[in-house]
Amino acid sequence: MTDLSQGSGPVATDLNQSQFLIFSLGDEEYAIDILKVQEIRGYENVTRIANAPEFIKGVTNLRGVIVPIVDLRLRFALENAEYNSQTVVIVVNVGQRVIGIVVDSVSDVMALLPEQIKPAPEFGATLSADYLSGLGSVGDRMLVLVDIERLLTSEEMALMEQVSDGH
Amino acid sequence: MDLSDFYATFFEEADELLADMEGHLLALDPAAPDPEQLNAIFRAAHSIKGGAGTFGFDILQRTTHIFENLLDHTRQGELALRAEIIDTFLETKDMLNDQLDAYRNGTAPDAEAYERICQTLQKIAEEELGRQPETASDTAQQTLDTSAPDKVPQAAADNDPCLTESEAGLLLVTLVELDDKDRDLLVEELSQLGEVVERRGSDQRHEVVLRSSVSAEDIEAVMCFIASADQIEIRDLTEPQSPPADTSPTPESGPAATPPDTPPTAGTATTAKAAPELKAVATPASPRPGKVAPRENSSIRVSVDKVDQIINLVGELIITQSMLDQTVSEMEGNSHPGLLSGMSLLQRNARDLQEAVMSVRMVPMDYVFSRFPRLVRDLAGKLGKQIELVTEGESTELDKSLTERIIDPLTHLVRNSLDHGIELPGARTAVGKPATGRLTLSAQHQGGNILIEVMDDGAGLNRERILAKASESGLNVSDAMSDEEVWQLIFAPGFSTAAEISDVSGRGVGMDVVKRNIQAMGGHVEILSRPGQGTTTRIVLPLTLAILDGMSVKVGAEMFILPLSAVIESMQPTRQDLYTMAGDDLMLRVREEYLPVVALHEALEVANACHQPTESIAVIVQGEGRRYALLVDDLVGQQQVVVKNLETNYRRVPGVAAATILGDGSVALILDIADLHRLHQRKRRDACSALTDSATQLAPQSSHTTEASTTTAEDMTP
Numbered sequence: 100m101t102d103l104s105q106g107s108g109p110v111a112t113d114l115n116q117s118q119f120l121i122f123s124l125g126d127e128e129y130a131i132d133i134l135k136v137q138e139i140r141g142y143e144n145v146t147r148i149a150n151a152p153e154f155i156k157g158v159t160n161l162r163g164v165i166v167p168i169v170d171l172r173l174r175f176a177l178e179n180a181e182y183n184s185q186t187v188v189i190v191v192n193v194g195q196r197v198i199g200i201v202v203d204s205v206s207d208v209m210a211l212l213p214e215q216i217k218p219a220p221e222f223g224a225t226l227s228a229d230y231l232s233g234l235g236s237v238g239d240r241m242l243v244l245v246d247i248e249r250l251l252t253s254e255e256m257a258l259m260e261q262v263s264d265g266h
Numbered sequence: 267m268d269l270s271d272f273y274a275t276f277f278e279e280a281d282e283l284l285a286d287m288e289g290h291l292l293a294l295d296p297a298a299p300d301p302e303q304l305n306a307i308f309r310a311a312h313s314i315k316g317g318a319g320t321f322g323f324d325i326l327q328r329t330t331h332i333f334e335n336l337l338d339h340t341r342q343g344e345l346a347l348r349a350e351i352i353d354t355f356l357e358t359k360d361m362l363n364d365q366l367d368a369y370r371n372g373t374a375p376d377a378e379a380y381e382r383i384c385q386t387l388q389k390i391a392e393e394e395l396g397r398q399p400e401t402a403s404d405t406a407q408q409t410l411d412t413s414a415p416d417k418v419p420q421a422a423a424d425n426d427p428c429l430t431e432s433e434a435g436l437l438l439v440t441l442v443e444l445d446d447k448d449r450d451l452l453v454e455e456l457s458q459l460g461e462v463v464e465r466r467g468s469d470q471r472h473e474v475v476l477r478s479s480v481s482a483e484d485i486e487a488v489m490c491f492i493a494s495a496d497q498i499e500i501r502d503l504t505e506p507q508s509p510p511a512d513t514s515p516t517p518e519s520g521p522a523a524t525p526p527d528t529p530p531t532a533g534t535a536t537t538a539k540a541a542p543e544l545k546a547v548a549t550p551a552s553p554r555p556g557k558v559a560p561r562e563n564s565s566i567r568v569s570v571d572k573v574d575q576i577i578n579l580v581g582e583l584i585i586t587q588s589m590l591d592q593t594v595s596e597m598e599g600n601s602h603p604g605l606l607s608g609m610s611l612l613q614r615n616a617r618d619l620q621e622a623v624m625s626v627r628m629v630p631m632d633y634v635f636s637r638f639p640r641l642v643r644d645l646a647g648k649l650g651k652q653i654e655l656v657t658e659g660e661s662t663e664l665d666k667s668l669t670e671r672i673i674d675p676l677t678h679l680v681r682n683s684l685d686h687g688i689e690l691p692g693a694r695t696a697v698g699k700p701a702t703g704r705l706t707l708s709a710q711h712q713g714g715n716i717l718i719e720v721m722d723d724g725a726g727l728n729r730e731r732i733l734a735k736a737s738e739s740g741l742n743v744s745d746a747m748s749d750e751e752v753w754q755l756i757f758a759p760g761f762s763t764a765a766e767i768s769d770v771s772g773r774g775v776g777m778d779v780v781k782r783n784i785q786a787m788g789g790h791v792e793i794l795s796r797p798g799q800g801t802t803t804r805i806v807l808p809l810t811l812a813i814l815d816g817m818s819v820k821v822g823a824e825m826f827i828l829p830l831s832a833v834i835e836s837m838q839p840t841r842q843d844l845y846t847m848a849g850d851d852l853m854l855r856v857r858e859e860y861l862p863v864v865a866l867h868e869a870l871e872v873a874n875a876c877h878q879p880t881e882s883i884a885v886i887v888q889g890e891g892r893r894y895a896l897l898v899d900d901l902v903g904q905q906q907v908v909v910k911n912l913e914t915n916y917r918r919v920p921g922v923a924a925a926t927i928l929g930d931g932s933v934a935l936i937l938d939i940a941d942l943h944r945l946h947q948r949k950r951r952d953a954c955s956a957l958t959d960s961a962t963q964l965a966p967q968s969s970h971t972t973e974a975s976t977t978t979a980e981d982m983t984p
Contacts, residue, residue, distance in 0.1 A: 146933040147824065148919055149870035150945075158916060158925060158933050163582040165925045165933055167916040196915045260917045 116210045119235070121242060122189065122202040125177045129202075130209070130235055130242040135191045139205055142168075142186040152257055156201065161190065167258060169251070170201040175226055193248040198258060200247075209242075211235050216244065229253075276317045277370050278567070283310040284363055285636070291355055292639045296347040304341040307355075311337055314362065320455055325375045326365045332387050333358050345394045354390060356640070358383055435479070436463070440499040441472040570666065573626050577812055580616075580623045581908035581927075587616045588929040624810060628663035631709040631718070634673055635660050638680055638707060645684045652691050652701055653684060658708035664716050665810040671787055672718065672807065675780040679720040679803050680705065682777070687724030687801050697798065699723065711809070715789075715831075718805040727753060727795040753793035754891075757781040785890055787811070788831060814909050816926070816936065818902040819885065821866045822875040825934045826898075827907055827926060832939040834886040834893070836901060839863075839879050851950070854884055854895040861886065864946040865897040866937075869921055875899055889939030896942070909936065921945040 119130035140161075145168050147157040154173035158165050168188060172180040180201075188199040219231035226243075230250040235242035251258055287310040290303045315330035317323075333355075339345040361383045365375040439456060441449055449472055456462055460478020467473040594609050635657045646653040664672070688694075688703035695701050706721040729752055736743045736755045743755065759778040784791045789807035808814070808831060816827035843855045844863070852863035863884070867875030876882050876899045884895040907926035912919060912935075923938035 144930075144932045146925075146935065148916075148922075148935075149872070150920060158912070160927045160931055160933050163578065163585065163910075163927065165910045165912055165915060165927075198915060258916060260913070 116212045118208055118210050119242070119244065120189065120205065121207050121209055122187070122205045124172050124175055124203055125179065128206070128240060128242050129171075130211075130244045131189075131191070131247045133208060135193060135247050137190045137192050137197065140188050140190065140199075141184070142182055142188050142201055155257070159188075159199065161197065161199070164197060166190065166197050166199050168199040168201060169256065169258065172201065172203065174256075191247055191251070193251045194259075196251075196259070198251050200251075209235075209237065211237070211242075211244075219244075273321060273370075276321060277366060280314050280317060280366055281363075283314055284359055284366070286310050288356065288359055288640060289636060291352055291359065292643060294347065294352055296349050296352060299340070299347055301341065304337070308334065308337040308341050316455060320451065321369075323365075323369050325377070325380050326362065326369060329358070329362060329365065329380060329383060332384055332391075333362075336387055336391055339391070339395060345390075351390060351394075354386055358387065435477075435502055437476045437478060438501045439474045439476055440467075440501075441474070442497050442499065443470055570627075573623075574812075577623055577627065580620050581812075584616050584620055584908065585927045585929070585931065587612055589931050592929055624813065625663070627666050627810065627812070629666050629669055630660060631662045631664055631669070631716075632657075632660035634664075634669050634676060635707050635709075637673065637677075641677065641680060642684065642705060645681065649684060650690060651684065651688055651703060653688060653703045653705055656704060656706045658706065659710045662709040662711060662716060663809075664709075664807070665812070667811060668787055668807060668809075671783065672805070675783045675805070676707075676718070676720065678777070678780050680707070683720055683722040683724065683801065683803075687722035687726075689725050693725075712806075716807050716809055718807065719802055720805075721800065721802045723800040726797040726799055726801055727756070727793070728797075732756060749795070750792075753795060756793070757791070788814075788829065812909055814907050814926075814936065815904065816907045817885075817904050818928075818934070819866070819883075819898040820900040820902050821870070821898050822872040824870075824872055825902065825928065825932075826866065826870075827934050827936040828885065828887065828896070829923070829936065829939065830904060832887045832889050834888055836883055836885040839882070839884045839895070839897075841880055844879055850954075852879065856886060856895070859893075862894045862943075863897060864894055864943060866942075867897075867899075869942055869946045869949060887939045889941075889943065892940060892943055894943055896939075907934075907936065920948075 118133040120133045120136050121128055121130050123129070143159075145157040145159045148155060148167075151157075154170050156168040156170050158167050160166075170180055182201075185204060187202055187205050189202060189205065190197060190199050215237060216233040216235050219228045219233050221228050230246050230253065232244045232246045235244050250256065287307050290307045290310075294300070294303055294307075311330050311334040315327055315334055318327035318330060336345065337355075340347060345351075361379055364379065368375040437460075441452060453462060453465060453474055456474055456476050456478075460476050463475040463477050465472070465474050591609055591613060594605060638657070639655055642653055642655045683705055688705065689699075691701035694703065704723045706719070708719045708721065710717050729749065732752055732755055733743055733745065733747075736758070739758075741755060741758055743752075757777050757780070781791055784805055784807070787807055788811065789805060791803060791805050793801065793803050795801040814827075815830040817830050817833055819826050819828060837856070839854055845853045845855065845860065847853055852865075853860045854863050855861075863879065865875075865877075865879070865882070866872065867877070879897055882897040882899060883901055884897055885901070887894060887896050907928075910925045910927065910933075912922065912925050919935070921938055921942040921944075922935045923941070924936045925933050926936055928934050
């Protein structure tokens, strides 16, 4: 957290910088565009959906709206996907939809300047570079910048009907 | 302000006016027309003309104009009505509909059709009245030179007598706080309705003196397209009344405007000579002329989205309330009596609120039934049949979205009844029935359902012909089938018993579509028929799609909701009633009927569920005509649930229709009975091909699923 001042702080008025929500999955740190985030809440009361991929945990009631919950830890093939009182759900708005993503923890909100964002290398079988908007480097931390909209609306996430998706 | 903002309002109002007009035309008795109805028809045509003129829809304006003139003669009693004339009027109304649609879609109306209808109308005018109708129209159409008001009396006197001056009253129209553009538009509009004798006054109160035979009510109706009701005041100057001091027409109105105080005799004479309907309108114009048209206030137009939003919010409220209720009931005893009574009050209020909100979406069945008189009339004429249409229970209410979806299936059934059901007059009298057939449309509530019936007193369904036709088209039939089963055959795809195909019905598409549509609405359809006495088709529909009567069931630790309408009965299966087929498929015998068994825990992969069929509960369910036994662990209870769409944020889930929120705030899935069966079959097939792939694994794997039914292995088909 000591590096926080490097990104935000006095330069926060820079028009070119974007704000990111940083969360962790296992030992890795990921970042998503803060403007896509609707709220952050605990993991509770998720109703399982049968015959869905493993990383789709089910649906939950978010103030009367039925919202699907995706566990990104399972999606990114991480070893330990535990559900305890610390488990966090980030509710994001992508397309016209509301989707909850399960992560281990949320650390902070950070502003990154364009020069702090490096292009994502072509690698990874579990997480294609298509879904990354780059790698952020803040001091000695490496942040994986996820294009959450593209990831969640992708066909392999099976979160929406691809053919009849009119949104 | 842009005029196009008002287009939508005009189109909606015009649609309603045309529907009104049609209703009145159909109810009109040519021999003794009801003057009230004639007036209503005239007013509708007139209002549309006014609006069309304002928005520059020339063809629509001209058509309504000719139509209006003819109607005017009719209501004056100068034109005797005949059935053919009413037919022509109906045709004109259809034309107007078409033109309206064309303008709505931004295209030009069909000019040919316009020419034709105008000629037809003119011909009627010429033949029936023996004169050119245009003379009358000139009067109404002429736009008078408003700059020379002193010419007006002569002009009026010179006019063709068919718009007699005695009927043209003087009206003082006051426009309150309108901007220049709207005011000019309105004055132009007024000049279409009669002669603008004088304009005066300030921007705040602009007064227009109008000589016109049009009633104040009509003027207001036309002007309401542009201004709101409180911006327009209309007073009849021919009424011999003492006007309120502030708005009295000042002497500066000059000789042309016939000041009310100078010749009271002229005023009374005009009133006395005025046609009855003019007087009827003029009478309510008491000292408060602004209150001419209060009918606008009796309803408001609200978009369905807004209503749905309220319904959703109330659903939330109900859920929150039951969550609170649960928390309170878990609290220690009587420590807070105030809280407990408050909770029960909240519960009652919330339920009342829900009911009230749901009723907003409800529309009377009249909305549906009202389109049938026309259809029946036209079809009967085409088919050479005499048919009397009776509607019952028009005030029965149904969810708006359902009423819209029921129209097509119902139209189909009505066409069928007219075409195949009711016989020709000759055939009817030959068997001693009255020549006029009777078609009854009825609606009534029955529990949470609405029952809609299409009943005819025709020949009834022909059992032999249906059976013959069914076996011809390769359907599996036998003579031993019950009547009820035979009638259901007509819902099979591609089935038609019509001896010859007419353009009314009998193309073989339809009844299966009817059935599918009704099932998609969560309803079902049944047929009752007796030879020689007629056929009744009965549609049973849920009242609304937003709330569902559900049965909650438990499998493992999970809760599911079955639509109660799909549940027939439930039972604990005994070993003797369970049979296997082809080694693996389980069948349950219920009263000599063998039903396939679908275990919910298998179809939906529920962990920790009961695997013994004899220890589960079998719920006999029916969906899309397929009946099967669904194995669940436990029945929890019946409850009304608010239906939530899963596809809003997620996608369609096989075997699942929607979701709902339970009292504890958690989500439960509402099952789709028919889709669940398909899912089960798909899984079975997949499992089967997996098994054949690893044939050596067959024995140990199948033993556990068929464990319960090994004693009945001898019943297996080889």
